Amino acid sequence: MNKPFISLSPEITRADALMLMDWLEDECVTRYLSDSRHVSRFIEQVVGRVQLPILTHLFNQGGRFFMAYDRDDVPVGFVRLVKTGRDCEMVLVIGNRDKWGRKLGASAIREGMKLAFFDMRADQLIAKIHADNVRSLNAFLRSGFVLDSETPSMKSFVMSSERYLRLLRESPAPHTCDIYITEVDQARLRNLVELEQGAQIHELAHELERAIVVDPRQVAEDVVTMNSKALLQVDDEEVEVALVYPEDADERAGKLSVCSGIGTAILGYKEGDAFNWRTSNRTRHIRIGKVLYQPEAAGHFHL
Numbered sequence: 411m412n413k414p415f416i417s418l419s420p421e422i423t424r425a426d427a428l429m430l431m432d433w434l435e436d437e438c439v440t441r442y443l444s445d446s447r448h449v450s451r452f453i454e455q456v457v458g459r460v461q462l463p464i465l466t467h468l469f470n471q472g473g474r475f476f477m478a479y480d481r482d483d484v485p486v487g488f489v490r491l492v493k494t495g496r497d498c499e500m501v502l503v504i505g506n507r508d509k510w511g512r513k514l515g516a517s518a519i520r521e522g523m524k525l526a527f528f529d530m531r532a533d534q535l536i537a538k539i540h541a542d543n544v545r546s547l548n549a550f551l552r553s554g555f556v557l558d559s560e561t562p563s564m565k566s567f568v569m570s571s572e573r574y575l576r577l578l579r580e581s582p583a584p585h586t587c588d589i590y591i592t593e594v595d596q597a598r599l600r601n602l603v604e605l606e607q608g609a610q611i612h613e614l615a616h617e618l619e620r621a622i623v624v625d626p627r628q629v630a631e632d633v634v635t636m637n638s639k640a641l642l643q644v645d646d647e648e649v650e651v652a653l654v655y656p657e658d659a660d661e662r663a664g665k666l667s668v669c670s671g672i673g674t675a676i677l678g679y680k681e682g683d684a685f686n687w688r689t690s691n692r693t694r695h696i697r698i699g700k701v702l703y704q705p706e707a708a709g710h711f712h713l
Contacts, residue, residue, distance in 0.1 A: 421477075491526055519550060528613075592624055593626065654666065659673075
């Protein structure tokens with residue numbers, strides 16, 4: 411679990427805003443950020459005039475703004491996504507200089523792509539990078555972006571939704587394990603994604619796209635499929651859960667909806683897999699201890 415990991419949170423607090431101001435006053439951070447002075451002035455005005463602990467709605471005017479956290483829930487930067495028509499533009503900053511060189515930028519780009527294509531439904535994601543910003547250029551190239559146009563001072567990169575989906579299936583992110591979903595579960599869950607509402611439903615849509623789809627009679631018996639029961643290690647706590655559809659969910663009874671944070675997280679993983687997953691307010695460290703019951707292994711193909 412030491413591979414690069416970034417999660418994006420849409421909630422911006424006053425403490426976040428003050429940290430952003432510190433980052434934007436650092437010339438090494440803002441050297442290639444064209445609108446850093448404008449952004450810094452905006453944040454200063456917000457903090458000075460608005461006495462609110464949560465400033466999310468102000469930061470999301472004209473686009474969507476996300477704080478980037480590492481696996482220890484330490485803020486390390488931010489991502490801004492601006493939708494124009496069917497296209498979306500990404501601005502990425504890793505402001506915590508102590509975290510530079512750890513490939514967190516590429517991880518933040520992957521999370522930004524997930525939001526742009528699954529949540530904001532963009533056809534293309536664009537990134538405009540200063541020609542001398544070698545670190546960012548390499549991060550976007552490693553993430554699969556292709557050069558679209560360039561001037562002596564600026565390079566414009568693009569990722570289409572079609573290319574993104576192809577890379578998602580062919581080149582999984584280094585911090586993730588393969589996941590396996592049965593053909594039956596995939597069909598049911600695709601229908602669910604079309605109907606379900608919620609802030610995290612794009613996470614489930616993303617997992618369905620990257621999953622390896624298998625015949626229900628051939629899925630390994632140690633994989634968490636729908637209606638499976640499993641023993642998990644969540645942070646320092648051992649919990650027994652069942653993965654169910656939303657209508658059967660009952661958290662007090664350990665029945666987790668596949669649309670919930672940890673429910674989406676465990677879908678398709680197998681015994682021994684360990685990974686980080688951002689829930690609504692923090693990063694959880696999850697390990698699949700044992701699959702106690704799997705419908706397919708028990709011959710219960712009607713579930």
